[in-house]
Amino acid sequence: MFRFIVRRLLQLIPTLFGLSLLLFIWLRRLPGGPETAILGERGTPEMRAAIRRNLGLDEPILVQYGRFVRRLLSLDLGTSTSTKRSVTTEFFERFPGTVELTVMAMIIAIGIGIPLGYLAARRRGRLLDHLSVGGSLIGICIPVFFLAYVLKAIFSENLGWFPSSGRQDPTIGATRITNFFVVDGLLTREWDAAADALWHLVLPGLALASIPLAIIVRITRASVLEVLNEDFVRTAEAKGLTERTVRSRHVLRNAMLPVVTSIGLLTGGLLSGAVLTETVFAFSGIGAFVAEAISQRDYPVLMGFILIIAVVYVLVNLLVDLSYSVIDPRVRVR
Amino acid sequence: MALLEVDDLSVTFARRGQRTVRAVDGVSFSVDAGQVVGLVGESGCGKSVTSLAIMGLLPKQPGLRVGGKAVFDGTDLLQLDDRSRRDIRGRDVAMIFQDPLSSLNPVIPIGLQVTEVLARHRGMKGEAAQKEAAELLDRVGIPDPRRRLKEYPHQLSGGMRQRALIAMAVACRPRLLIADEPTTALDVTIQAQILELLKELVRDSGTALVMITHDLGVVAGMCDTINVLYAGRVVEKARRRPLFREPRHPYTVGLLGSVPRLDAGRGERLVPIPGSVRDVLAWPDGCAFAPRCARRIDECVGEPPELSLTHDGRGYRCVNPAPVPGTVPPAGTAAPGATAATVAPAEAAEPGATPAPAGIAEPGATAAPAAGGVAGPVPAPREEEKP
Numbered sequence: 049m050f051r052f053i054v055r056r057l058l059q060l061i062p063t064l065f066g067l068s069l070l071l072f073i074w075l076r077r078l079p080g081g082p083e084t085a086i087l088g089e090r091g092t093p094e095m096r097a098a099i100r101r102n103l104g105l106d107e108p109i110l111v112q113y114g115r116f117v118r119r120l121l122s123l124d125l126g127t128s129t130s131t132k133r134s135v136t137t138e139f140f141e142r143f144p145g146t147v148e149l150t151v152m153a154m155i156i157a158i159g160i161g162i163p164l165g166y167l168a169a170r171r172r173g174r175l176l177d178h179l180s181v182g183g184s185l186i187g188i189c190i191p192v193f194f195l196a197y198v199l200k201a202i203f204s205e206n207l208g209w210f211p212s213s214g215r216q217d218p219t220i221g222a223t224r225i226t227n228f229f230v231v232d233g234l235l236t237r238e239w240d241a242a243a244d245a246l247w248h249l250v251l252p253g254l255a256l257a258s259i260p261l262a263i264i265v266r267i268t269r270a271s272v273l274e275v276l277n278e279d280f281v282r283t284a285e286a287k288g289l290t291e292r293t294v295r296s297r298h299v300l301r302n303a304m305l306p307v308v309t310s311i312g313l314l315t316g317g318l319l320s321g322a323v324l325t326e327t328v329f330a331f332s333g334i335g336a337f338v339a340e341a342i343s344q345r346d347y348p349v350l351m352g353f354i355l356i357i358a359v360v361y362v363l364v365n366l367l368v369d370l371s372y373s374v375i376d377p378r379v380r381v382r
Numbered sequence: 383m384a385l386l387e388v389d390d391l392s393v394t395f396a397r398r399g400q401r402t403v404r405a406v407d408g409v410s411f412s413v414d415a416g417q418v419v420g421l422v423g424e425s426g427c428g429k430s431v432t433s434l435a436i437m438g439l440l441p442k443q444p445g446l447r448v449g450g451k452a453v454f455d456g457t458d459l460l461q462l463d464d465r466s467r468r469d470i471r472g473r474d475v476a477m478i479f480q481d482p483l484s485s486l487n488p489v490i491p492i493g494l495q496v497t498e499v500l501a502r503h504r505g506m507k508g509e510a511a512q513k514e515a516a517e518l519l520d521r522v523g524i525p526d527p528r529r530r531l532k533e534y535p536h537q538l539s540g541g542m543r544q545r546a547l548i549a550m551a552v553a554c555r556p557r558l559l560i561a562d563e564p565t566t567a568l569d570v571t572i573q574a575q576i577l578e579l580l581k582e583l584v585r586d587s588g589t590a591l592v593m594i595t596h597d598l599g600v601v602a603g604m605c606d607t608i609n610v611l612y613a614g615r616v617v618e619k620a621r622r623r624p625l626f627r628e629p630r631h632p633y634t635v636g637l638l639g640s641v642p643r644l645d646a647g648r649g650e651r652l653v654p655i656p657g658s659v660r661d662v663l664a665w666p667d668g669c670a671f672a673p674r675c676a677r678r679i680d681e682c683v684g685e686p687p688e689l690s691l692t693h694d695g696r697g698y699r700c701v702n703p704a705p706v707p708g709t710v711p712p713a714g715t716a717a718p719g720a721t722a723a724t725v726a727p728a729e730a731a732e733p734g735a736t737p738a739p740a741g742i743a744e745p746g747a748t749a750a751p752a753a754g755g756v757a758g759p760v761p762a763p764r765e766e767e768k769p
Contacts, residue, residue: 277441278484279481279484279485280485280487283485283487284487285471286471286472286477287471287472287476287502287550288467288468288470288499288502289472289498289499290468293498297490297494297498298490301489376489377488377534377536378488
């Protein structure tokens, strides 16, 4: 098990090098550059050249990449060309928000999706099944930002149940440690701060959860239907076990493998795809910041973001692989 | 009263816009404690559906109808509600399935799969359950049972898996065991071991065993009474020796003829039965075997023949049965003019035949009354047309 984890983490290194080199070159091939973003249409060629020299963009691309890698080894991602602050600092402030939002969305999606998918399979062909299959189709089709606006209009602006924007009420004056607001609240025992941060997560979390929820419902349903037809479920029934034991021990556990796989893939997607939801709810996560960085050709921010997402992706899928071996002894890792 | 009395069991699957399929049609047999009864037939003849219907394990689906009775020790299993059925299953009536690998849950250890039965029906937990489970594995011949309890199905060999499955089935000392092709997925040597084990269990604990198989070798080695099924109906029932010595239904004759024999002369060919069970679907009336039957006569079409019982539980469902070896078949066996509905008892149809052929065929037969001996002619319902 330990060797498996180490090997997977070591595999991460060549992956990251390949990915960063590819993107480094690719980003600089994009038309326009930070100098255009800063100067706009009116800059003279001399001014542009000065800025490029200033940012070190006039050097050969491999030299630039070498410098990037050297800095990276000391965990320095450089300075943002648009905010002039260290990329690491920017990320430390913003990334935790997105992570909290993603976790919230996944909790909603898993918490509702697996039971619903299971029930739909058990009542195949009946009302609940049709509702959840139809509902999940709608969930996949509705654009997330649209759903976000609808949720905001109903539950925040009309009913006033949830806050409409931000990550926390600034008047609480919460202490910051990790920048994970909920975690901070728990660590400092400022319960109201934690609760408020959690409250702010509900609506954006719901909006962001819509697509993974729909996918999890469908995968769970299909997987449970398949397992219900397995011989060993019949054996369990022939033993006279209670329906509850058959369900939890024999059906659900076997049906979880494909669901867990999809959860791993979906989580990575959410982290990088939370931009629209964050924008609608003025949620200061990393999404909006990176979207801005793209239009500003803010190379250091983009490189840093992509690398972090890649690392998270690998880690999440490592967790998925590890949970396989807990669920299914046949894929025990070596 | 026998331990299990199956009476006129029928299973139909109705589908909208399609003809209703009768998977099992008027099957009757009975099993006494300590007795082994075989249900034999080709795949698709309704053997497994029969056993699943008795256990209440047929997948629930719209259009499924189970009729008749399956009285186990005074209770009709088909009338029980889900809860009481779960109480009986695994405790009084247990089942062994065909493919031991897919019949075991791949993700939980063997031990838990045994102890969960003990916990459910015998209230055993913890160390006591572990100990009992180890003893069960030991009893079915699994070496080093303590270690095996912690292993998963994929770590066991095929034979060991089937043994483990048997251990689960006999964990609560059931009075009736239904084995659905328990040896089909196994090597021949392992097959013999498993059959020996089942025989032992029956002998030691007086369990009644219903053996479902397509393998006549298995039947010959194990069963006291045999029911030959074709297209959902019992076409011939007899004690073991009479069935092998003088099969009367052409289908049974065909089955025996398609088994290779070591003592067959060189150059003698196997005689396969032409066609397949599927041909039945296009054959709405009369004897279901008629389309494939070499002894077909005009009377085979029309009403399906009833199961005519002769003596000692022996019976067959045929208007033109194969002659008993050693007798001259009378011309026009089925008396012309006789409506095909019933057949006169075998003795009457064959004046030249020695009476009570079973008595001659099996002089050493033990006296246990054969299955179905009390049942009269079984009405043979016709295929239904869904309106």
